[in-house]
Amino acid sequence: MAKNGLAARLYRGEADLNIVGRRNLWFGVAGVLVLIAVLSFAISGFKLGIEFAGGNTFQVPASVGTLDRAEQTVDEVLADEAPGVEVVSAQKVGSTSGEFYEMRTGQLSAEQANAAKAAMAEKFGIQADQISGSQVSEAWGSQVTSRAFLGLLIFIAVVSIYLVLRFEWRMAVAAITSLLTNLVLTAGIYSLVGFEVTPSTIIGFLTILGFALYDVVVVFDKVQENTRGITANNNVTYGEASNLALNQSLMRSLNTSVVALLPVGGLLFIGAGLLGAGTLKDLGLVLFVGMAVAFLTSIVLATPLLVLLKNMDPRISAHNKRVLSRRAALARGEITPKGASRAAPAADAPIDPEAAALAGAAPKVGARPAGKRPSGARGGRPAGGGGNRPGGKRR
Numbered sequence: 001m002a003k004n005g006l007a008a009r010l011y012r013g014e015a016d017l018n019i020v021g022r023r024n025l026w027f028g029v030a031g032v033l034v035l036i037a038v039l040s041f042a043i044s045g046f047k048l049g050i051e052f053a054g055g056n057t058f059q060v061p062a063s064v065g066t067l068d069r070a071e072q073t074v075d076e077v078l079a080d081e082a083p084g085v086e087v088v089s090a091q092k093v094g095s096t097s098g099e100f101y102e103m104r105t106g107q108l109s110a111e112q113a114n115a116a117k118a119a120m121a122e123k124f125g126i127q128a129d130q131i132s133g134s135q136v137s138e139a140w141g142s143q144v145t146s147r148a149f150l151g152l153l154i155f156i157a158v159v160s161i162y163l164v165l166r167f168e169w170r171m172a173v174a175a176i177t178s179l180l181t182n183l184v185l186t187a188g189i190y191s192l193v194g195f196e197v198t199p200s201t202i203i204g205f206l207t208i209l210g211f212a213l214y215d216v217v218v219v220f221d222k223v224q225e226n227t228r229g230i231t232a233n234n235n236v237t238y239g240e241a242s243n244l245a246l247n248q249s250l251m252r253s254l255n256t257s258v259v260a261l262l263p264v265g266g267l268l269f270i271g272a273g274l275l276g277a278g279t280l281k282d283l284g285l286v287l288f289v290g291m292a293v294a295f296l297t298s299i300v301l302a303t304p305l306l307v308l309l310k311n312m313d314p315r316i317s318a319h320n321k322r323v324l325s326r327r328a329a330l331a332r333g334e335i336t337p338k339g340a341s342r343a344a345p346a347a348d349a350p351i352d353p354e355a356a357a358l359a360g361a362a363p364k365v366g367a368r369p370a371g372k373r374p375s376g377a378r379g380g381r382p383a384g385g386g387g388n389r390p391g392g393k394r395r
Contacts, residue, residue, distance in 0.1 A: 014243045020243035023304030026139045030301055037188025044191050049198040052141030056108045062099040064124045067092055070101045077119040148202045167220055170309040175216045182212045183227035186290045204286030212294035215253055215304045222249045237320040239307045246303050257295040264288045
């Protein structure tokens with residue numbers, strides 16, 4: 001890896017990426033994405049699982065054939081026994097008793113479910129007791145949703161109190177805003193793509209809250225370190241110190257996100273994709289999407305929003321103005337940077353007689369004041385004296 005490459009400079013915190021300075025761009029992009037997500041909520045909605053919409057589940061032994069053939073057969077049975085009801089989702093699951101195809105359908109009455117179960121057994125050529133079925137009411141999903149929403153409110157309240165005590169209220173506002181944006185964007189992806197929302201999805205949403213908060217706290221801790229006592233000097237603005245903190249903690253946040261996404265990606269792509277463990281798909285999907293979005297929002301949204309709020313503070317605003325005024329004066333040559341020597345006047349520069357006289361009259365550094373020196377053998381001391389003793393014979 002080259003010493004001056006981007007990766008090396010990121011690792012040393014020297015990439016100098018102007019993230020805070022482009023905050024209007026990030027705010028605009030985040031606003032557009034949130035708007036798209038909200039419109040998707042209103043127009044497309046969510047594809048709810050049977051736990052939320054209500055429905056029936058049938059488990060058929062995998063020995064009947066392929067998953068596609070089993071799903072097609074169940075659709076044909078439902079068309080005869082319960083017109084208008086069809087298979088919502090189909091996946092392969094495993095248990096101690098073997099592998100099964102789990103078919104989730106719309107809501108069926110008890111008579112329709114029994115008739116469909118008997119027809120499936122006949123078409124598959126198996127015994128009816130080899131097919132298991134269950135019914136889920138939408139009331140159960142509503143109860144899960146209400147408890148999850150209550151848990152979210154309690155989490156936000158506790159986190160807000162912690163951030164106010166640990167940092168300040170502006171950091172709490174920025175962190176919570178980043179957290180809510182993360183949830184909205186993740187939910188928007190679910191709505192746009194049509195992922196099914198299940199209880200595992202709700203659990204995943206609550207799980208990514210902690211990860212998103214951790215990333216924001218890491219960055220804010222560095223911001224607080226860089227901006228402590230910032231008003232005591234006129235070298236950098238609050239935004240510049242915060243941007244430096246972002247660059248210094250960017251590689252750490254990136255490493256944390258990559259390390260967290262690797263096992264989740266394995267859970268999603270290998271467990272659910274290659275091995276067919278469909279029960280892991282919903283949880284792995286929301287964790288993967290939520291963690292990736294959390295990394296982005298913690299970097300390009302939380303700290304820029306904090307800088308925007310801090311710039312509204314009169315003390316920080318006055319400090320920023322002093323820094324910019326000092327830089328403007330330096331650029332015009334009105335003041336000399338600390339430690340720099342003043343330039344000597346040109347040889348052909350005109351000399352002001354009055355200024356020269358004043359300069360000649362001015363005492364040099366460390367010189368004694370000018371004036372008539374007292375008479376005496378020792379410049380003012382009594383002749384023949386011995387220091388502070390009266391004049392007399394020295395022993």
